[in-house]
Amino acid sequence: MGTKLTSKYSGKCKECDTPYKSGDQIFYDKAKRIACISEMCFKDQGGEITPFQRNRAYDISNTIQSTPKQFTSKYDRPIQASIPDVKISIGIETSSKKLLEFLKAADTLARKVYPDEDTSSQQFGQIRSKLVDQLIALSKK
Ligand SMILES: [Zn+2]
Numbered sequence: 001m002g003t004k005l006t007s008k009y010s011g012k013c014k015e016c017d018t019p020y021k022s023g024d025q026i027f028y029d030k031a032k033r034i035a036c037i038s039e040m041c042f043k044d045q046g047g048e049i050t051p052f053q054r055n056r057a058y059d060i061s062n063t064i065q066s067t068p069k070q071f072t073s074k075y076d077r078p079i080q081a082s083i084p085d086v087k088i089s090i091g092i093e094t095s096s097k098k099l100l101e102f103l104k105a106a107d108t109l110a111r112k113v114y115p116d117e118d119t120s121s122q123q124f125g126q127i128r129s130k131l132v133d134q135l136i137a138l139s140k141k
Contacts (some may be wrong), residue, residue: 001029001030001031001048001050002027002028002029002030002032002034002042002047002048002049002050003027003028003029003049003050004025004026004027004028004039004049005025005026005028006023006024006025006026007020007021007022007023007024007025007026007028007035008022009022010022010024011035013034013035013036013037013038013041014033014034014035015034015036015041015044015045016036016038016041018036018037018038018041020035020036020037024037025037027039027042027047027049029042029046029047029048032045032046032047033122034046034047099132102132102135102136102139103128103132105131105135106128106129106131106132106135107128109131109135110124110127110128110131113127114127
């Protein structure tokens, strides 16, 4: 879901690099991480303008306020994990190493099949992750 709104922050479009400043009308899709002044660029990136809904519009402006770094870097995603301090057995460590091999193979494969895809994009990550699953499935046969 996306919308046209008044940006509270300045930033630039990750696709066409067009800068926008606080107060500018931008097209914004939180889920797809798209923010651009140009409606065409927004749509080219797969953005969709959701018909106006009072509550939703409120939520979106609220979200932007609480996550101002949202558009500045696509690597800057808030993700938190709490990993307990446990000893890893040899068996699992072997599996881990295997998984890294699968990951490496999937990455190589994804780069080969999608040479024009931005390798740091979420989409590329999803493709790679899917390939890992498939490689593991194939290796079981
Ligand atoms: Zn753009």
